[in-house]
Structure formats: C-alpha cells, structure tokens
Amino acid sequence: MILSQLTPEIMYSASGIALFGIGLLGLIIVPHIFRKILAINVMGVGVFMLLVSSAKRANLDADPVPHAMVLTGIVVAVAGTALALFLVKKIQDSESLEKSQ
Amino acid sequence: MIWQSTLPLIIVLSAMVSGILILRVNEHANKLRTSLNIFGALLCVTLVVIMLVGVYQGEVFETRFTLLPNMDLVLKADALSLLFVSLSAVLWFFTTIYAIGYLEESANRSRFFGFFGFCVSATMGVALAGNLITFLIFYELLTLVTYPLVMHKGNAASMRAGRTYLIYTMIGGAVLLAGVVWLKSIAGPLDFDATGVLEQMPNINENNLRIIFVLLIAGLGVKAALIPLHGWLPVAMAAPAPVSALLHAVAVVKAGVFGIVRVVYDVYGIEFSRELGLTLGLAIIAAATIIYASVRAIAQNDLKKRLAYSTVSQVSYIALGTAIAGPIATIGGIVHLVHQGLMKITMFFCAGNLAETLGINKISDLNGAGRRMPVTMTAFSFAALGMIGLPPAAGFVSKWYLGVGAIEVDAYWIIAVLAISSLLNAIYFLPILYAAWFLPAKSQWPNGESPKAKPKGFFEAHWMLILPPAVTALLALLAGVFAGSSLSPLYWAKFVAAREYGSEFVLVAQQTALLQPALWWSVLLPLLASAALAIRWIRQRCLILLPLAAAPVLLTSLLLEPSGTNTLSELFFGSIMSMDDTNKIFLILAALVWFAAGLYSVGYMKDKANKVQYCLFFLLAMCGNFGLILAQDLFGFITFFTLMSLSSYGLVIHTADDAARKAAKTYVQWVVIGEVILFAGLTGLAYSSGAISEAASSTTQAYWVTLFLVAGFGVKLGLIPFHVWLPRAHPAAPVPASALLSGVMVKAGLIGWVRFLPLGDTAISSIGTGLIYLGFSGTFLAALVGLLQKNAKSVLAYSTISQMGIVIAGVGVGLKYPELWPAVLPALVLFAFHHGIVKATLFLCVDFIPSLAAKRNLRILAVICVMVPVFAIIGLPFSSGAIAKSALKGSFNELAMLPTLLLLSTVGTSLLMLRFLDVLWNSATDVQHAKLDIWRCVSFALLFVSSVVFIYVLPESRLFWLKEFSFSTLVLPLLPLILAVLLYLIIRKTRLQHYEIPAGDIVVLLEDVSARIKVATAKLGHHKNASNVKKYSLGKTYVKIKAYIISIESENSGTHPGAVLLGFIFVVTVVAYLN
C-alpha cells in the first residue's frame, strides 16, 4: 500500500527532502566553514528538487512557476554563497594580518 | 470654558516645562536658572490659587483625553487633590528657594533643578489624577524622575541609595501595576469617586477584590514606607537635604500614602472596604509601622536618619487614619497629609542647615547649636513639638482627630498606639532639643568652626536657607492654631471627609459671639510681650515686661463681670473663652501671683545670666496659664495647658546646674506622660460629648475616660504616685518661678478636673473613693517625707503635695457624692485660692526673708513676714487658711471621717511648717544674701498683704468668716499646732532628723533600679560598640536604645528613662485592661 503511493513524484520529493536533511546535518555537525557553506547549498538543492518535482502533475504539462522559483532561488543562493565566501576570506585575511603583526 | 478643561494639565505642565528649560540652561548661568526656578514655582502656586478660587466658586476643573478605549487620562480637581496640590505647590516654592541657597557653588545644578521640576510635575500629576490609571502613570513617573535626584551627589553612598530606592520602588511599581490592571479588567475605567466605585459593581468576586487590595496596598506601601517595605527610605538620606525634604514631606512618601487614601476611599469606598474586612489589616500594619519606626528612630545617631525613621512613623498616621474607617479619623488622616508635610520639611531644612553651616550630621554633635543658629533651631523645635503632637501645633490636630475617630469606631487600641507613639516621638525628639538649647557647645563644631565665632553674615546662614524653614514652621504652627479657619488644612480635610460620608460632619459650631476683647487681650499680652523680645531695645529691658504683661490681666480679672463668652471660630477648632464665677477666682489668683512674681523677678534676676531666656519662658508660661483658665473648649484648654507646662520647663532648667537639669528632665518626662494620658482621656471625652471641639463635661462619660482624665491632670496636681516630679522641679527653679509653680501652676490640674470631670452629675464611686484615699495618703506621706528634707524649697514643695492632697480628696468627694459637689466646689476654689497666694508668699520668703533678716533692725519684721503665711497655711483663726478650711469642713460635714482627717492633716502641715522655719532659719544665718531692692519689697508686700486680706474680698468667702468667737473657734485650732510643736521637738531630739529622703522619693528608687540594669547591661558588653552596630535586628535595636539612653545619662548625669518606661507600661496596662 505504501509502495503504491511511491509515485516518481514522491520519490523525487523524498530525495529532495533527504538532501535537505543531509545538508542540515552537515551544517550542524561539521565545524569547517566551507563545508557549512556547502551544506547550505546542499540544502538549497534539496529544496529546489522538491519544487521541481512538484511541478509535474499528473497528465499536465510541467508547471512553470516552480521552475521560475528555482531559477530565482539559485541566483539568490549564489549571492548568499558568494557573500559567505567573501566574508570568510576577509576573516582569514584579518587573521593572517593579526598574526603577521 | 477652555480654562476648566485645561487648567489641571497646565499646572502639571508648568512644572515640567520649567524643568525642561532649566535642564537646558548652561551650568554657569546662575541668574537665569534662579529666575527660571523662582518663576516656575511662582507660576505653579499662582495657577493653583486660581484653581482653588475657581473651585470655591463651584467650577469643575477636569482635563480628560482618551488613552485607550475605556481608559482615559484624567486630571481633575476635587477636594482631596486640591489639598495635595496646594501643599505640593507651596512646599515646592519653599524648597526651591532653599535648594538654590543650599546648592550654591555645587556641580550639576541645572540637572538637579531640571529633575526637581519634573519631580514636582509628577507629584502634581499624582495629586490631580482623576482615575487610578492616571495615578499609576504619574506615580511611576515620579519614581523615574526622583532617581537622579536621590543619587545627585554621585558618591558611593548615594549610588547605593539610588539602587536601593529603585529596587524597592520598581518592585512596588510592578506589584501595583498588576493590581491596577487586574482591577481595571474587572471594573472598568476606575474613575475616582467620592464613595468608591466598586460597591455598585455587580458580580464581582469579593476574594478577588481582597487580593487586588493587597496588591495595591503592597505596591503603594513601598513609597508610603509601610513596614516591611520601608527599607529604602533611611538609605535614601544620602541625597542632598532639599531632596530629602521633598521626598519626605511632599513627593514620594506622600504619593504612596495619597494613593492608599485614593484606593481606600475613592476606588473601594470606605464602607465597602470595611465590609470586606480590609481596613483592619491596613490599620494593623500602619500601627505596627508607627511603633516600629519610632523605636528604630530612637537608635539613630545620624540626624537625617532619625528624621527618616520619624517620617516612616508619621506617614503611617495617614494610612492609619484612612484605615480606621470613620469620618473623624478620615479627617485626621487627611489633614496629617498636610501637617506632616509642613513639619517634616521644616525639620529637613533645618537638618540641612546644620550640616551645611556647622557640619553637624550627628545628634551627638548638636550640643549648643541653638545659640549659634537660633532661627533654625526654633523652627526645628516647633516642628518637633508638633510632631510629638503637642497642642496647638499641627501635629496635635491630626492626632486629636485620629484619636477621636478611633473611639468613634470603638478601636480603642489605636489610642494606645497613638499614645505610645507620642511618647516615643518625645523620646527621640526631646533629647535633640535639649542638647541644642541647654547643653554647652563642644570645643568646636564638626566643621572646625569655633563656637565663639560669630556668624559671617547678618543671619546665621544664607537667607535662602533660613527663610524656608522659618516660614514652613510658622505655617505648621498656624495650621494648628487656626485650625478652625476656613483656610486651614483641617477645613479642607473636613470638606473631603464630608464628600466621603455626607455633610453633617463639616458643620463648625457657630456660636453667637459676645465679644469680651479683654479676655483675648489677657492671653495675647504675654504672647505679644514674648514676641517683643525679638527687639534688641526691649531685650535689654526685658525684666520689666514681666509685671507689665500681667498687670492688665490683674485689672481685667478684678473689674470684669463674670459674664459673656468670646468665640473665635478660626482659632483652634473654634475657640471659646469665657469667664464665670469659678474661673474668675482662678484668674484673680493667677494674675495676682504672676504679677507679683514678675515684680519680684525684676529684682531677683537683675544680676543673673540668661535674663532673656527667663523672660521668654516666663511670658509663655503666663500666657498658657491665663489661657487655660479662660478657655472653655477642649482644644484651647489643652493647648494652653501644654504651653504652660512646656514653658515651665525653661523655668525649671533655668539655672542649668546639675540639679536643675536633673529636675528638668524628670519634669519634662512627667509632662509628656501627663500629656499622653490626657490626650487619650480628652479624645474619649470629645467623642462621648458628641462634638469634637466643644468642651462639655458629659454625663455619659465613659469610665476609662474619667480614669485617664483623673490621672492626666493628677500629674500636674501632684497626685501620688505621679507627684515625683514636683519636689524636684519646684525647688530647682528660680524663686519667683518656684512660687508660680507651686502657687498657681499646680492648680491647672484642679481646673482641668473641675472643667472636665462629670462632677455633680454622676457618681463614680470607685474613682471617687480612690481619690479620697490617694489624696489623704498624699497629705500624710508628703508631710512625712517633707519632714526629712534639708532644703527649704523642698519642704515647701512637699507641703504643696500635702495640701493638694486635700484638694484631691475634695474632688474625690465630689466624684463620689455628686449631691455634695455644689457645696464642695466653692470650698475647693477658696482653698486653692488661699493656698496659691500663701504658698507663693512662702516661696518668696525663701529668698526674701534671709535678705530681710540680714539687717538686724528688720529681723522682727522678717519674723512677722514669715510667720503670717506660715500660720495661714496651718489655718490659724482669721487667716485665709482658716476660712478655706472651714469652708471645706463645712462641705464635708456629712461625711464621717473626713473632717477628722482634715484636722489631722493640720498636724502634718504644722510639722512641715516647723521644719520649714527650722531650715530657713539655718540657711538665713548661714548664707550671705543679696541686698534688698524696691522691686522685691513691693512684690513681697503685695503678696503678703493679699495673703492676709484678699480672701475677705471674695464674696464666696463671706459665709465662712469667723462669726462667733469662742473656745472652739479660737483655741481648738491651735491644738494641732501645739501637738506639732511637741512632736517636732521630739523629732529633733531623735536621730530621725539626720535621715534624709532625697527629693523625688519614688523616682530615686526607680533610678536606682535602672542604674543596676545599666550595670548589668554594661557587663553583657553590648553597649560598648553599640553605636557602631549597623545590623538591623530588633534585639540589637533594643540594646542600642539602652546604650543610647545610658550614654545620654552618663553625659549629663541626668535622670533616667525608668520613669518614662514606668509611665509607658502604665499606659499600656491601662489600655489593655480597658479593652
């Protein structure tokens, strides 16, 4: 009965959620900053996957709105990632600057 | 009208705006700031006056705007708020002036005055708040704006003070907030209404209301400093003096207690509160606070701290008045709001002056400050006496109404509380006054200034520091003296109470006044004369004032027909003076003796020190004496009575040697005890006579009231065992003063009895019997003790006790057999008259006879001069004594034992007189005496002649003239004398005459006991560092009190509180018994 509900859509969605979970776990337990940033991206990918998978409905064309959302989301995620990386770089710079002094 | 809806707001804003402006003034722009300050304060006062006038004309002032749905900000002028607003405005004005002077040259003045303005603004808001929410808003605002003032100095102590203050007030505020919100959610907008708003509400759970009440009172109790929430107040003393003054007198403390008043009356409604059983709890807390704080105050050596605890105690009077839940007590509580403000602000001003000018912070440094800063200390003294509750100062008015109010609702225990608290007040204030006025200054003031140095300016300090306390002290006095006036706080308080209970209580008895200005003048003259002492020119000739002030009264008393009354409704509670047959005789006696003593003083005091001080007290006592004879109303009587008693303190202590100090201490202790007992008695009397201010010896007098009256006046009259002060005090005074004390002042007790006991109406057999026993025991015991005295004046003092014993017994008869009273009264009056003149003459003899005898050719004259009054006292035929005694005997005739006892007492009297002559003779031959002068001679002659002749002038005596000359009338009276001579000769042969009982008999015993206690305590080792102990525990406080008392005693080798304690215990037991 459960199997009967495991439509491809659900499978994709569940995978998205799994990715989200993995990212979340990584964000929590991994101390290294780059991995944290990566983990956030993994979470993002998970969400995007859920969105995309939900775009497809039975006997209809794909819904373009989730796709558009994903595209917007990606740009925003890029911006966030870039900002995070930039901050890390500045922090490291200031650290090395302190050490050199 | 736009005014009516904005004026309250404008009043609140006026203070705030001036605060804001001042905050922005440059620190160095002194003139600008000062003018802004004064302008702001004046503006505020003006606006308040406008509002007052408006309210008188029946206009309603209310500012209202909506804050939230169902929640308005209301500022409204009702009777209660006007009272508080006026107080705040006026006191702000004076405090501003004071603060300008006080903070000269100090830092951050702009900030200080800015917040000062805010503080007043918040207080105005509290006062004008028209509902509980508005009240809460301004109440919390007040916390906030006083905080920078409390820690203005910025040192560690003020930081601590600020913190403590905040902790208390913030928590209190939170609790209050909870209560208000809860109540609001139950009962809606909570607009103040004269009869409460909750009673009409349906469906309200009473238990919830009780809980809310507790929350509200707990919140308000923090600022009102009810125990156990009072902890911040003493600590907050770290603030500058003007701030303390404002905190204590007007702003913070008052806001709290004002809130309690509002909650109880205007929110819950007094009837409803009582139904809920809330008032009793409040009353108990208030009473506990009153007592506890007073006890703590005793232990403080820091002047401001002592005042702080006094505030804690005094403010609870207001809460108590509220909680007693009767109309009269309400008046008392509300009026105390104003009175306490006036008095306490004065005291803080004065404390500030002392600290600022001389660096005095400790009470132990206060010695002699009175001479250096007379205006300040006078103001302080007035305020302190008022606080103790001595009439006619404002504090008495409050206590009076509280006491009567308590009786009204049968809460007798409150009388005990009031009495105990008054005693404690006396214990902690009187030593301050004593030290300041009567102790010599130490080698230098705490700030290093020498006591010899003159003040720099014209005044003892900056005029801005002197003026405010002087004015506020004066206001406090006037508030009491003119309590009946329509401008007085009392009038307003009645107005408020009428609002709460209905109008029947406001009515001031309007008597038709038949003017007898001479009566007023007789009282006013001595008073004016004492005021004239302020003029230097008169000061140099002060002694002559004494007879001059008494002479017109003598004329009046002789010439005026005993008729007519004088009513002055503004004075006191509507004062009445009148002269009738009885008090005419007393007035003649008093006027005569005062006149003679005044004359005598001119000669006697000529070369002595402190003439001005002597004159001042002499004149004040004279005023009191005349006043009490003439006054027909309770308040007037007790006022003059107190005035006389206290001024006599100055006479007793006048020589300021050890004996005099010791005597004066005993004297003042007993005066205070007497006053306290009287207070209790008179309040009861006032209540039972149905009118608060009128004197009427009511037929329905309660038993305990009679008992208290008997005891209270008995103190003055030397009723044993209350007589102990008498043999100490009378001899200690200068001779003319002794004559007065023994001659006329003791009679005040008799006058009191005659006026206030239900004599002739009801038989109170037990008390009557008791009095007869006590009277005659006094007569004989005093004779015995007197026999063992070595000082002529002491012998005379004991003789006075002995003679007064007869009077006491006479009154006892009157009490026991009302039907005899019409006969007894004239006899007693005659006896008193005779004794007054003759005893005064005898006291003058003590000084006069030795001087006279110094000249050989006048020795015979001297012997005659002394023998005639002696015979008169013994009652030999033709003398005034014979007439008086026969009158008494006649009136006692129907009673088996009494005439016999009377006869026996003659033996005692004779023995005493023999002893007197003996002692006098020795001293006359021993000592060199001053030369005679014309004044003394005239004075003595006057009295001498009067003592022989005057009694024949009185129409009352005509009945008892010796009409038939027979053996029984001429020789029999000599028998006791002969018996006495024989006895005396025997005594002289025995060793008995080497014994001596120190004057004051029982008191000496008590002193001994307490000395032992002292030793025991000392052994315990507690008292050594007692003054350093700062922990607050009751046990330690007791030790501190003990140690403090001991320290005072060791300094002055003075009297002992044992007597006070005894009185204390006595009052407590009596009250407990009555309940």
Place this chain on the structure above:
Amino acid sequence: MFKKIVFKEDASNEPEKGRLSTPMALLCGSLVLALCTLLVAALISTQRHNEGLQQAVSSMLNKSGVENPVTAVLLNFRSYDTLLEIAVLLIVAIVMLPQATVSESHSLIRVQQSANAGIIMSSLLRFLTPTLIIMGGYMLWTGAYSPGGAFQAGALIAGAGILIFTNVQYQVNMHSFAFRVLLSIGLCIFILSGFAVALQTGQFLEYPVKYASSIILFIETAATVSIATTLLLLYLAVAGTQEDFNHDT
C-alpha cells in the same frame, strides 16, 4: 550550532576542534532523520487537489510576449520577484567592491603590455572568449522560446570575463564609474522600464502586449550585463587574483 566555526583551511591538523562529540552528532542525526521522515510522511499523506498555476500560465502565455512559460513567469508574471533578485545580487556586488582609493581612474579596463601571459592561457582566451560571448547572446535570445535567459547568459559571459581577467594582461578597474554602471544597469533598466510602461498601462511593470517581447529582451539584456559583471566581481573578489583588490583589503 554555529558557536565554533573553523575558518582555517588546514583544519585537518586539529580534527577535534569545533567538532561535535559523537553522541551529540548522533543525536542531531537522529533528529534530522526524524524530521525528514515526518516531512516525507506529510508529503505522502497529502492529497494534491490543485493543478498549480500551469493552466493560468499557459492561458496567459500569449499575452506575455514570450513563448517560454518559465521566462514568461520570470520576466512578466512574476517580474517583481526577478527585480528583487537582481537587487539581491547588487547587495553582494556592493559588498565586494573594493574600497575607493584616492586615485580613481576612469577607464574600465587597463591593459598591461609588459605582462607576459602564458601561451596556453592566451590562446585559450582567443578561442574561448568570443565563443562564450556568442553563446551567451544566444542563451539570452533563446530564453524567449526555450530554456535559457538572463542568468544563464550572464553566467556564460561572466565565464568569458573570468578568462580574460585572470590573465594578468587585462585588469578590470573596479573603481571606475563604468564598472558601477555595469553592475547596476540591470536594476536601473528594470526599474526604468517598469516605470515607463506604467505610464502607458497604469501598473508598474505591466508591459503593453504589443511591445512585451522587445521590452523583455531589453530588460533581460541589461540584466545579463549586470549578472555577468556581478558574477565576475564575485569570482575576482573571492578568488582574489586581482592585485589591487588585495592591496585594498
């Protein structure tokens, strides 16, 4: 969770630093697992009663000016989202702009003749750059009909830019006014066009159907430029090869 963040890259030297203890990690793991399970369960149990917006989009597609429904959503139906998205990018760009120096030259690109580029790099550059730019242009244009659009185009062109400017021969002058114009032109044009069409149609960003396709293309072009510039800036700022950048920070 973020109390201990390791910033150093050589974290392997101190493996324990900042790492959660094993039990805690296990706890977190099980919690996350539980969360995921719940979410999946919720997904399964939920009935989808709706058809989404697919119908709405396709019915309005002819009025949108483009044929690709995704582009229609991005630049017409939900163009406001995209506007904000470009604003988000601008934030990052502003953060990464180097601080202004005193000598601000006006030229956008500096060419350093003396620098010798590697042979592979320079030849790669010659081939790849034009290709990338053309592909970018195509992406931009084709977005109207099939998958593609401003972001994809911008990414490609940014790649070209990276190729150019990692080579030391060319340096982009980030202080120049032109560079800031490039960064912000997307947002500028977006707002201005939105405002301009509002004058015509009354609603902000409501294109007249007739001109919709060209306006979208116009906006997309501007957006492409900004996205490309921003991505380039991101790369340069984070990778930090540009000399002056390092000096400034």
Place this chain on the structure above:
Amino acid sequence: MDDITALLPAFILLPLAVSVCCLLVNNIRVCVAISIISAAALLILSASTLLAINTYEAGILRYAFAGWGQPLGIELEVSGFTALMTALTCLLVFVLSVYSSVYFSSSDKALRFWPLWWLLIAGLNALFLSSDIFNIYVAFELIGLAAVALIAIENSRPALIAALRYLLVSLLGSLCYLLAVALLYREYGTLDLAQLANITSDSASSTAALMLITVGLCLKTALFPLHFWLPAAHGGASAPVSAVLSALVVKGSFYLIARFWLDTLAPAASDAGLIILGVFGAGAILWGSVHALFASRLKVMVAYSTVAQIGYLFLLFPLMVGNSQTNAFEGAAMGAITYLIVAHATAKSAMFLAAGNIMRIAGHDNIKQLKGLVRHCPLSIFTFGIAGASLIGLPPSAGFIAKWLLLSNSITTGQWWWVIVILSGGLLAAAYVFKFLNLAFTKDDDTFNKANIVSKISPIMPLCALALALLTVVLGFNAQWLLDVSGTLVYETTGQGFTGQNLAGVAQ
C-alpha cells in the same frame, strides 16, 4: 484615493532607485542629500497611506504588479497593520538616515553604507507589503544579505564573524521557509497569502509547513533558544544598523510568524503550539533580561534586551488562544503586540543610537569603564534613560501602554501566569537599565573622565536619539489613535464575559 494605491510600489522601488543612485554617484554629500529627501518623501507617503487606509471599506489596499493579479502575478497588500509597520519603517528610516548622515560622514564606509541601507529598506518594505509567499522569500534574502552586508562594513574581525554567523542563520532560516513554501505550493497550488488563507486545511503537509516556517523564522527573529547569533550581530554593527536590525528586521519575521499562525495557516495551528510559542517567549524574556544584566558591553546589553523584548512579542500567541475574531489582526492581544512593536522599535533604536554616541565619545562601550559618563554626554544618557523607561514599561511611554495591554489581556483571558513573567521581565529590565545609569551617574572613582574622550560628536546625533526617545513618550499618549489606525482595535465590553469566578477557575 486610487492614487495612493498606485503609489504603493514606490515603497520598494524608491529605495531601490535611491540605492542605485547612491552607488553610481559615489559622493557622500550627494548620497546624503538624496537619502534624506527620499526618506522624507517615503515618510510622507507612508503617513498618507496610513491615514488613508481606514477610509477603505475593507481596510485593505491591493496592488497587482504587472497587472496580472493573484494567483498568477504578485500583489502588494496593505492592511492597517502593515501600513503601520511601513510607516514605522519609514519614520525610523528618516531619523536614522539623518543620524547616519552625521555618523558616517567622515568615513569611507559611508559610500558602501548608503546603497546597502536603501536595499535593506527596500527589503523591509517589500516584506511588509508583500502578499506572496515566494516573494516574501526573496524579500527575506534581500533583507538578510543587506543586513549582513551592513554589519560587515564595520570590517572588524568580531563584526565579520558575527556577520558570517548571522548570514548562515539567515540562509538556514530562509531555506526552511522556502521548503515550507514548496510544501504549500505543492499542496495548494497558489502562492498568494490571502488566497491561501481561504483554502488551507489542517493537513499533515500544512502542519509540517507551519513547523518549518516557525523554526526558520524564529531563527531569523532570534526567539530564545535560537537567539544565539543576535547579541554579537546587533552588538557588533554600527549604531544605525543595530538600531534598524533590532527595531525592524526582527519584527519582519515576527510579523510573518504571526501571519501564518493566526491567519494563513490558522487551521493547521494548534492551541498547544500557540502556548509553546508563548513559553519560549517567556523563556526569552527571562533569559534575555538576565543576560543583559550581566553583559559587560553596552551594546551587547542592549542587544540582549532585544532578545527579551522579542519574547514579549511571542506572548501574543497564547493570548490569541480561542480568539474569536475573524480577522487575525484584530483583537486586544494583537493591539498589545502592535503597540509593543512600535514601542520597542522607537525605544530600542533610540537606545542603540545613544549607545552609538557613547561609543563615539568613549571609543569603546565597556560598561565598567564608563563610570561618571553623564557629565560628558548628558543628553545621550538622558535618552538612554527615557528609552530604558519605555522598555521597562514605566509610564508615560509607549512601552507602558504596551505592557498594560499585555497584562490586561493576560488577566482577561485568565492566563495570570504571564502577568508574573511580564512583571519580572520589567523588573529585570529596570535592573539592567539602571545598572548602567547608576554607573554613568557615579562621580567618585569615575573611570571615565575628560582624558578618556576619544572624539567629539555632532549635536545632531544625540538629538536624533532624543527625538526617537521622546517619540516613545509621545506615543504613550496616543494609544487609541495608533490602535485605531492599525485596525487592531476592538472595543471591549467592560466587566462582561469575564468575572472573578472564571479567573478563580483558571487558577485552580
């Protein structure tokens, strides 16, 4: 009246345009001039919107971007509440812009500040006005990144780390939210808030979405125990940034939590959940206040105070249990919270500005080293005091009214235990506010004297702070008006529906 509706996009577009202009001109004075003029314009616009909003029948204005309307397009929606929030934003922006014009005038940071500042404002307005859940996500990112960027311009290492941490939290929160958006869209096929509100059910998916939204947004709002990032971030930023972060940014996410719980996803919300939120709120009040009390730096103290104040906001939820109003943003509790938001926003920004002034003068904000400060910057201390009074809830201030309403609600709904929390929170607030004031007033053994003054400040700075502080006082007198315009006002009937008996019942 339609002209107002037509002008609604200006709330977002004008800030964006100003931001671009500031970026392009690259000149501080021009930036300042443009900014202040635009801020004034926004203020006027928001005020007129606020005043106009109640003249509309439904009390709601909607504006469809690109003319499509929901569900296809994105709409702006203005209700009384959001109009008030926008007006509050614009007001604070105006004052803070004036302040910043002086604060940053001497620094290169200014060139970076102004464009970011306006982007942040655009994000805030977009958030408050948006009616589309995905658009809200983008607005969140706009706010989050701009806020991080603004913190990062401080350029010190602690500020950078705080910014990074804030960024991670913000991204995490956003992703949780986005996941919830995905779930909601998947289930209901629409993104419009108003439309969603009509069709949501209590399905498992909706509950999961609500849970995710709550966690994600509580992270952003910094509800205890998810507040760990806030003190460093708010304490490390420059004064105007701290002010806007504490005053507005956290309120944005709170607004959405409230919106989802009480309106959009109300069918999925359970009473237990509402109460749990309240419990966390209570935890925040106590925890935040205690930490503020022990903070050693002034700005950190103020930041912790924000944590506590956020806790008060969450008391809304238990008080709304059993709320019978049809509109979620009506009711006495909502009125209280509205007031609290406004009160806290003005007071807290005043406080941060005052702290900024102090930092400028002293060069640091180590509380222990500031003894005796009051002589050197009395106005700032005064401001701090007034703002502190509002935070404590002393009258007459907006804080008092807010607290009054909260207490009153707690009692009328029979939840008296919140009374204890609220009052102890107020007392703790008093403790930390006066702890600082006490030190500032200390005269003996002062650790701060003339020699310690680092720089003088322009008089405009303390005046701005004072203006905000006075605003809290003024707002304390206009409560009814504010509640009227925010549309949360419901006239309660006194004494009915609640009697002592049912309170006693609750107590048992």
